[in-house]
Amino acid sequence: MDAKQRLACLAAGLLVTLGATAENYRWDTVAMGSGGFVTGVIPSKSERGVVFVRTDVGGAYRWNGQSGRWIALTDFLSEADTGLMGVESLAIDPRDAAKVYMLAGTSYFNKGKTAILRSTDYGKHFEVIDVTAQFKAHGNGLGRQNGERLQVDPGSGKVLFVGTRRDGLFKSVDAGATWRRVDALDVSGTPNDNGISFVLLDPASVTQGTAKRIYVGVSRYGSVGPNLYLSKDGGATFAPVAGAPSGLMPQRAAIASTGRLYLTYANGAGPHPGSPSEPMSTGQIWEYDTAGGAWVNVTPPTVNTAYGGISVDPSNPKRLVASTINIWRPQHDGTSGDRIFTSLDAGRSWTDVMARGMTVDTNGIEWARTASIHWAGSIEFDPFDPKTVWVVSGNGLFKTDDIDAPTSTWK
Numbered sequence: 001m002d003a004k005q006r007l008a009c010l011a012a013g014l015l016v017t018l019g020a021t022a023e024n025y026r027w028d029t030v031a032m033g034s035g036g037f038v039t040g041v042i043p044s045k046s047e048r049g050v051v052f053v054r055t056d057v058g059g060a061y062r063w064n065g066q067s068g069r070w071i072a073l074t075d076f077l078s079e080a081d082t083g084l085m086g087v088e089s090l091a092i093d094p095r096d097a098a099k100v101y102m103l104a105g106t107s108y109f110n111k112g113k114t115a116i117l118r119s120t121d122y123g124k125h126f127e128v129i130d131v132t133a134q135f136k137a138h139g140n141g142l143g144r145q146n147g148e149r150l151q152v153d154p155g156s157g158k159v160l161f162v163g164t165r166r167d168g169l170f171k172s173v174d175a176g177a178t179w180r181r182v183d184a185l186d187v188s189g190t191p192n193d194n195g196i197s198f199v200l201l202d203p204a205s206v207t208q209g210t211a212k213r214i215y216v217g218v219s220r221y222g223s224v225g226p227n228l229y230l231s232k233d234g235g236a237t238f239a240p241v242a243g244a245p246s247g248l249m250p251q252r253a254a255i256a257s258t259g260r261l262y263l264t265y266a267n268g269a270g271p272h273p274g275s276p277s278e279p280m281s282t283g284q285i286w287e288y289d290t291a292g293g294a295w296v297n298v299t300p301p302t303v304n305t306a307y308g309g310i311s312v313d314p315s316n317p318k319r320l321v322a323s324t325i326n327i328w329r330p331q332h333d334g335t336s337g338d339r340i341f342t343s344l345d346a347g348r349s350w351t352d353v354m355a356r357g358m359t360v361d362t363n364g365i366e367w368a369r370t371a372s373i374h375w376a377g378s379i380e381f382d383p384f385d386p387k388t389v390w391v392v393s394g395n396g397l398f399k400t401d402d403i404d405a406p407t408s409t410w411k
Contacts, residue, residue: 029072033365037271038392039145040378042090045314047097048384050122053397054087056140060102062123073123074104081128083109084117086139089150093157094203098122101176103150103162105137112136116150116162118176134179135164142278143194143219143269145308145325145377145392146251151199155206161235163196163216165189171235185229185238187218192278194219194269200253200261202290210234213290215241215253215261219269222246228263241288243295248283251325251377254310256317260346261288262298266306270325271375271394280326283307287347298347303327303339309379313386318346321389321403323376332360337372340379340391342403357407360398371395373410 037056044050051063052073059074077084086106093099100123105114114136117126138144153159160172162179166189169182189195197217205213214231216238221227226240227250244250248265255261263286268278283306284299299307300322308325320343328336331354341350362368375394382388389403391410398410 029075031069033367033396035367035371035396037144037375037394038378038397039087039139040090040147041380041390041392041397042092042148043380043383043390044092044097045383046094050092050097051382051390052090052092052100052123053392054090054102054139055085056144057086057106059085060087060090060123071123073119073126074117076126081110081113081115082106083113083139084115084128086137086144088137088139088141088144089148089162091148091150091152091160093152094154096157099152099157099175101150101152101160102126103137104139105132106140107136107138112138116172116176116179129176131179134181135162135167135170138165138193141165141194142192142271142274143197145271145375146194146197146217146219146269147378149196149199151201153201153206153210154203155210159210161199161201161214163199165193165195167195169196169199169216169235182235184231184236185216187216187225187229190218190220191224192219192269192274197250197269198253200255202255202259204255204257204259205232214238215255217250217253217263219249221249242293244288245284245286245295249278251283251306251308252310254312255290256312256346257314258317259290260317261290262286262310262312262320262322262347263288264307264310264322266308266325268306270306270308271377272326280306283324285310285322285347296347298343300341300350300352302350302352303329303341305339308338308375308377309391311380311389313381314383315386316344319344319386320347321379321381322350323379323391325375325377328374329354331372332358333369335370335372337374337393338376340373340376340389340403353403353408359407359409361409361411363411368395368411373398
């Protein structure tokens, strides 16, 4: 056998060996410890342990409690759909946690292509429904932490609503396959190009298969136009809610089983100042009695700043958790960021969780020790373990297993 033959045999042997070895490899994502802005956290209220998050430029993820890792849901997207990594809103079917929907799109990628992504298997697979011709999303725009703009009707998994930046409110009656504009709501764009900041359907109002009370927040000052609307007939008609704060913009809303609506407000779309007219420097928390129409200012008296996240304990309608946004007060290890407050009496008094004491468990990600919880525009109780609270940040997502501890630990 000459040298050429020996070389050919050696190469063939290596190829066989490499091929056999390659079959034993298992490819997976690499956990880097996150970072960047997580814009919303959405836990399922019907199935324990199902939690989704969305980001401004990094797609969406589902929590795997068994492995303690986040599962990337949007890695399947190609370069032609780069903009769909900007997830503007995410919704879980209240009656079936396997069904999840996303509103995605980024104005400066793929000519602003916008889509509704829908899944029936917890986000393992998605169908992409192009809606660009009807409305456009901007997952990395101002107000991206507002929400949620996309909602599934608690009475019917086929009915969805989505609030848009420039084109008003849309409704689907076929689980997101097609959409029609809700002309009864006379809202299109806003001066800050954020449009509708949230849509909220009251589960207590479900009759004849669908929710009848629908709240819609609009990202504008009251001097420009009404910024909170209510429908009492499932979207057939809408009317401005009288007495709503006019000098601030609604950020988020949560409804208690008592019928009390809790809303956070700020002087801007956020998460940071967008213009001299929207400095994100002040805000409030308000309670609205859906039965009697009375408004009560329940803002924590110690911090006059913008407020972002709000959540109600499903097991106790008087227990609230709220977060500021765009302030820089002392936290842990010399860092500065937002404040988190809890209330046991429907906002009549508050406990400053950070001032009481907090620490960070780096969870193996050492850089997190000097990372603060800031841009906290979304905060949620775990519906099945309300001592557990999730909060978003410009440095990723943080969770505490005991929000009531004298020193809460976040990781």
